[in-house]
């Protein structure tokens with residue numbers, strides 16, 4: 463099964479814009495109400511029996527069940543009788559809001575993220591149509607439930623093999639977009655390790671360094687955009703909050719934010735293709751960038767989008783380009799000599815690797831990348847030894863299938879090649 467999400471710009475009429483905004487607002491109300499329900503349940507169970515908190519406390523009966531997804535769905539259906547506004551929005555769309563709340567609540571419970579927040583007006587930015595008609599796409603646009611035919615700027619062709627499963631409507635600073643979840647009924651075998659190996663060390667001084675000795679700096683245009691952003695944000699203080707000029711400036715700031723995100727993503731994709739051009743296997747450190755972002759250099763880590771690049775964009779581009787991608791144990795990659803394997807202790811300020819045992823001298827990041835490259839290859843060797851005894855050789859029918867899919871991947875990569883050139 464191949465799943466992808468492609469984004470297209472919508473060109474809705476003014477009535478459709480009003481409709482989208484209305485749906486977003488109803489979704490926001492549903493989100494806030496159901497989140498309040500969950501938080502109330504939690505609060506009512508928190509305080510000890512013999513004391514009360516100084517602030518007010520909402521009291522629920524002791525046997526009140528926790529408002530899980532299914533229970534909230536039921537409540538939503540019966541609430542429609544009292545709140546006719548709920549009836550104006552597609553029922554599935556509202557259910558997806560509850561589902562999303564359930565997911566973020568769960569991820570908070572498992573300590574993966576923070577508690578879901580209440581959303582102020584305009585903070586709800588997207589909603590999903592979880593079911594789409596078979597032939598909802600035409601050259602004029604896309605047929606959406608409730609909204610009808612909406613004009614779309616088809617920036618690329620959707621191959622016939624792919625089916626539209628879901629559509630998410632997103633409001634951004636630069637307009638409305640649709641994110642289509644595409645699915646193809648194919649099994650794509652994972653890429654085999656082959657070709658030239660490349661170790662990659664990501665960092666802050668250089669965005670990345672490869673084991674071949676290439677070092678890529680963070681592009682300059684980010685600084686320029688950031689300066690513009692701080693300038694606008696400073697100007698915001700002189701405006702009266704909520705006034706027309708304040709709103710205008712807010713919109714401008716939003717557009718700069720989006721421009722930064724878009725340019726960064728574009729640059730990441732080009733960089734990933736550049737790496738895939740020169741290698742058959744790519745190895746990256748297995749780092750948790752969220753922890754790095756909490757440290758002293760936090761702002762810079764987040765700004766560079768290291769995690770987005772190493773954990774999302776690079777693996778995806780590698781998959782498309784048939785390049786093997788693997789993560790490598792990150793412990794002590796910068797403390798090891800790539801040429802003789804000896805341990806060479808150095809702290810962050812030392813930028814040059816100098817081995818007292820074998821005398822090799824090279825930039826610190828490149829040495830680390832070479833260690834990563836060696837570790838990655840060693841990992842494959844170990845895995846292969848197991849695989850041969852398990853006799854997992856590619857069957858010929860699988861090869862045929864792969865060729866068939868190559869048709870798809872080829873078509874996809876054509877687009878990306880144009881993007882690079």
Ligand SMILES: [Zn+2]
Nearest residue numbers: 799802817820
């Ligand atoms: Zn050495």
